[in-house]
Amino acid sequence: xxxxxxxxxxxxxxxxxxxxxxxxxxxxxxxxxxxxxxxxxxxxxxxxxxxxxxxxxxxxxxxxxxxxxxxxxxxxxxxxxxxxxxxxxxxxxxxxxxxxxxxxxxxxxxxxxxxxxxxxxxxxxxxxxxxxxxxxxxxxxxxxxxxxxxxxxxxxxxxxxxxxxxxxxxxxxxxxxxxxxxxxxxxxxxxxxxxxxxxxxxxxxxxxxxxxxxxxxxxxxxxxxxxxxxxxxxxxxxxxxxxxxxxxxxxxxxxxxxxxxxxxxxxxxxxxxxxxxxxxxxxxxxxxxxxxxxxxxxxxxxxxxxxxxxxxxxxxxxxxxxxxxxxxxxxxxxxxxxxxxxxxxxxxxxxxxxxxxxxxxxxxxxxxxxxxxxxxxxxxxxxxxxxxxxxxxxxxxxxxxxxxxxxxxxxxxxxxxxxxxxxxxxxxxxxxxxxxxxxxxxxxxxxxxxxxxxxxxxxxxxxxxxxxxxxxxxxxxxxxxxxxxxxxxxxxxxxxxxxxxxxxxxxxxxxxxxxxxxxxxxxxxxxxxxxxxxxxxxxxxxxxxxxxxxxxxxxxxxxxxxxxxxxxxxxxxxxxxxxxxxxxxxxxxxxxxxxxxxxxxxxxxxxxxxxxxxxxxxxxxxxxx
Numbered sequence: 018x019x020x021x022x023x024x025x026x027x028x029x030x031x032x033x034x035x036x037x038x039x040x041x042x043x044x045x046x047x048x049x050x051x052x053x054x055x056x057x058x059x060x061x062x063x064x065x066x067x068x069x070x071x072x073x074x075x076x077x078x079x080x081x082x083x084x085x086x087x088x089x090x091x092x093x094x095x096x097x098x099x100x101x102x103x104x105x106x107x108x109x110x111x112x113x114x115x116x117x118x119x120x121x122x123x124x125x126x127x128x129x130x131x132x133x134x135x136x137x138x139x140x141x142x143x144x145x146x147x148x149x150x151x152x153x154x155x156x157x158x159x160x161x162x163x164x165x166x167x168x169x170x171x172x173x174x175x176x177x178x179x180x181x182x183x184x185x186x187x188x189x190x191x192x193x194x195x196x197x198x199x200x201x202x203x204x205x206x207x208x209x210x211x212x213x214x215x216x217x218x219x220x221x222x223x224x225x226x227x228x229x230x231x232x233x234x235x236x237x238x239x240x241x242x243x244x245x246x247x248x249x250x251x252x253x254x255x256x257x258x259x260x261x262x263x264x265x266x267x268x269x270x271x272x273x274x275x276x277x278x279x280x281x282x283x284x285x286x287x288x289x290x291x292x293x294x295x296x297x298x299x300x301x302x303x304x305x306x307x308x309x310x311x312x313x314x315x316x317x318x319x320x321x322x323x324x325x326x327x328x329x330x331x332x333x334x335x336x337x338x339x340x341x342x343x344x345x346x347x348x349x350x351x352x353x354x355x356x357x358x359x360x361x362x363x364x365x366x367x368x369x370x371x372x373x374x375x376x377x378x379x380x381x382x383x384x385x386x387x388x389x390x391x392x393x394x395x396x397x398x399x400x401x402x403x404x405x406x407x408x409x410x411x412x413x414x415x416x417x418x419x420x421x422x423x424x425x426x427x428x429x430x431x432x433x434x435x436x437x438x439x440x441x442x443x444x445x446x447x448x449x450x451x452x453x454x455x456x457x458x459x460x461x462x463x464x465x466x467x468x469x470x471x472x473x474x475x476x477x478x479x480x481x482x483x484x485x486x487x488x489x490x491x492x493x494x495x496x497x498x499x500x501x502x503x504x505x506x507x508x509x510x511x512x513x514x515x516x517x518x519x520x521x522x523x524x525x526x527x528x529x530x531x532x533x534x535x536x537x538x539x540x541x542x543x544x545x546x547x548x549x550x551x552x553x554x555x556x557x558x559x560x561x562x563x564x565x566x567x568x569x570x571x572x573x574x575x576x577x578x579x580x581x582x583x584x585x586x587x588x589x590x591x592x593x594x595x596x597x598x599x600x601x602x603x604x605x606x607x608x609x610x611x612x613x614x615x616x617x618x619x620x621x622x623x624x625x626x627x628x629x630x631x632x633x634x635x636x637x638x639x640x641x642x
Contacts, residue, residue: 120146136239137232141293144331177448182408184415184454186461187422195464198524198564206518207528208279213511214436214472215325215500216307219260219289225249228257234290234504235259253540254503256593260289261502261509265535265546267310269501269511272548274314278513280382281311281318284472285325285436290504292332300330301355308359320363323390324376325436325473326397328352335376335394336402337410349376375411379420382432383519387424389417391435393471396451398444407448414454421462430525432468438497440480440614441473452616459493459614460485467525468516469495475507476500477532477589478607480614481568483621491565495614499532499591506595508534510551527563529555534591552588572611576604 124142128135201207223238228250230240236250236259243249250257253265288295288303311320326333329352336348353376357369360378368378376392394400395410409415424431437445439452446452459466459482474497482493499510515528532551540546554560558574558581560567575582586598586607598604609622 116146133233134231137293144293177407177450179406179408180450182450182454184409184418184458186418186458190426192461193425193464198467198526199522200562201517201524201526201528205523206520208516208518209277210514210516211273211278211281211511212284212470212498212514213281213501214284214498215286215475215502216266217260217286217289217327217500217502217504218263218266218303218307219291220263220303220306221289222260222262223250224252224262228255228259230258233258233293236262237291251537251541252544253535253546254509254537256503256506256537258505260504263306265509266307266501268546269509269535269548270310270314273511276513278315278318279519281315281320282388282434282470283311283320283322284434284470284498285323286327286472286500287325288327290327292327295330297330297351300328300352304328304355304359308362312362319382321380321382321388321390321434322356322360322363323434323436324356324392324394326394326399329394333394333397333399334402335392335397335400337395337406340402340405352376371416375413377411377413377416385429385523386519386525387420387429387431389420389431389433391417391433393435393437393439393447396447396455397437398446398448403448407450409454414451414458417455418458418461421458421465425462425465429465430467430523431462431465432470432525433466434470436471437473438471438480438495438614440495440610440616442610442613442617442619447616449617453618456482456615457485463492466493468514468527469493470514471495471497472500473497475502475504477510477591479568479611481565481572481612481621482614483612488620491569493614494527494563494565494568496527496530499534503537506593508537508591508593510534510591511548529553529563532588532591536592551592557584557588568611572608575611576608 120142124138128138133141219234219237221237221239223236223240225242226236226238226249227240227243227247228236229243229247230237232240235257236255250259252262253268254262287307288300311318326335329335329349336345338346338348340348350373353373356372356376360372361369364372364378364380368380371378375395377390379387379389382388392411392413395403395413396407397403403410421431437447439447439455441447459469476497477499478497480495480497481491482495484490484492496512496514498512500507501509501511503509510532512530512532514530517524517526517528531553533548534551535546535548554563558571560571575585582598582604586594589607598607605622609619612621613619615621
């Protein structure tokens with residue numbers, strides 16, 4: 018299987034266990050109790066007393082052969098597995114099997130079929146048991162609906178559980194006449210803004226540890242030594258399935274502190290990718306470690322954070338009140354109450370109510386300039402609590418529209434920050450309804466919103482928004498910054514934005530941005546990490562400005578200029594692409610993504626082949642986040 022432990026990998030484990038239950042002539046026997054694992058979960062239905070251990074485990078070998086045959090013959094193995102999941106769970110429920118039975122058998126199946134090693138198998142089945150089984154038992158969908166939601170159109174007709182909801186935008190006052198931003202006057206102040214995203218610091222990183230351990234994340238203290246003939250984890254970070262060492266992150270902060278920034282935006286995903294073993298305490302501790310780095314090296318610089326999908330336990334698990342496995346009235350309180358304290362180092366008290374409610378907020382940066390931080394996890398496809406109800410979760414987009422209306426009334430400009438880009442269209446992107454409603458809000462308030470900044474993909478790219486009425490005019494752009502982590506097979510990076518500065522009449526538009534990287538190969542060879550500027554956007558691509566029309570012009574030139582596209586592709590992967598992009602299809606797919614700020618909707622791609630065959634970008638990008 019792939020290195021990144023995906024949701025479908027977890028589902029595969031549970032699916033195999035469910036089928037084993039159904040085929041086992043003695044039924045699903047209860048798992049032997051031990052001090053290491055005492056089940057505290059509720060049972061689906063109380064079954065009959067069972068033997069202390071499972072019998073007929075030759076069936077595991079039979080199922081291994083069965084699934085290998087599916088993998089050999091099925092065009093989409095994940096799709097075949099997904100469709101078995103729905104049917105299996107429904108049958109298992111009818112047989113009155115307990116959660117503890119399923120988890121015990123799931124770990125056995127995971128080990129026997131070599132889906133992951135024993136350490137990951139043990140941890141992942143327990144980490145996700147309540148989440149998956151609650152979703153699949155208490156909120157049952159048809160197997161077809163389920164697989165369409167999880168895997169998209171390649172696995173059948175895509176049905177979102179609540180596809181038609183809309184945020185009601187105010188009709189009065191009407192949308193004002195569009196006035197293009199004025200170019201800044203010569204020698205006008207320029208604001209320098211540092212953007213850090215997807216830090217993914219690994220507090221257990223160990224130099225010399227096994228960097229090719231066979232797990233989704235390696236280079237950790239408990240990964241052991243590398244096999245003979247293989248080099249261990251590099252000192253400053255490694256291209257092989259490893260996250261950011263704390264020492265390298267602190268080196269970055271020391272480097273950054275030599276420069277002055279007007280403020281910093283920090284767009285989520287702070288914890289490492291070992292999603293099978295992290296606890297809530299681990300996540301809070303990691304956030305605290307990074308918060309202390311900001312306070313140490315930038316004691317007087319404002320920081321504006323947003324949440325990523327890896328801030329939750331388990332990852333992506335952002336339940337709403339009453340919808341968690343224990344139906345808690347405050348399922349995210351453990352995280353949001355801590356954010357009030359940690360983010361409170363920079364944010365005023367009036368932001369605390371919405372942070373405590375849903376992890377989002379708005380605040381004034383300067384007179385005339387407001388910042389909105391969204392929690393995009395309430396639109397994330399892999400937040401499966403949204404299967405329960407995805408209609409404007411926590412009222413966030415309705416709140417956003419009200420904030421933008423008030424800003425328009427006051428003549429303010431607004432920057433929006435968040436984690437997941439709104440055009441992310443794969444299984445790790447946003448639900449269509451959430452993305453469309455956000456897109457409509459940007460259309461309505463295009464004269465107020467002057468910048469959108471996201472992360473999540475670990476890559477360096479952008480997304481263009483178009484006028485929904487005419488479908489031709491570019492009206493906004495979101496800038497997606499590259500990750501700090503090298504996970505996986507890329508260089509660490511960060512970005513410095515240059516904005517029209519703080520003065521009366523400022524347009525607040527983006528003027529340029531500069532991307533910096535750490536070449537891990539050179540750092541290993543010299544033992545001297547050197548953070549160097551990779552490129553300036555305007556200089557590298559010959560752009561007269563960074564308005565939406567300028568990005569549309571760039572997308573057109575990338576489509577016709579091979580050398581320019583090759584340069585863009587090199588920068589997109591922070592000067593360390595893991596595979597070339599030489600085919601016409603690959604190029605079309607990437608350019609289509611640049612023109613797609615609307616998830617799962619490729620109407621703005623100029624080539625029909627892009628709409629029909631957007632495959633390369635989906636399969637390559639979603640595995641990283």
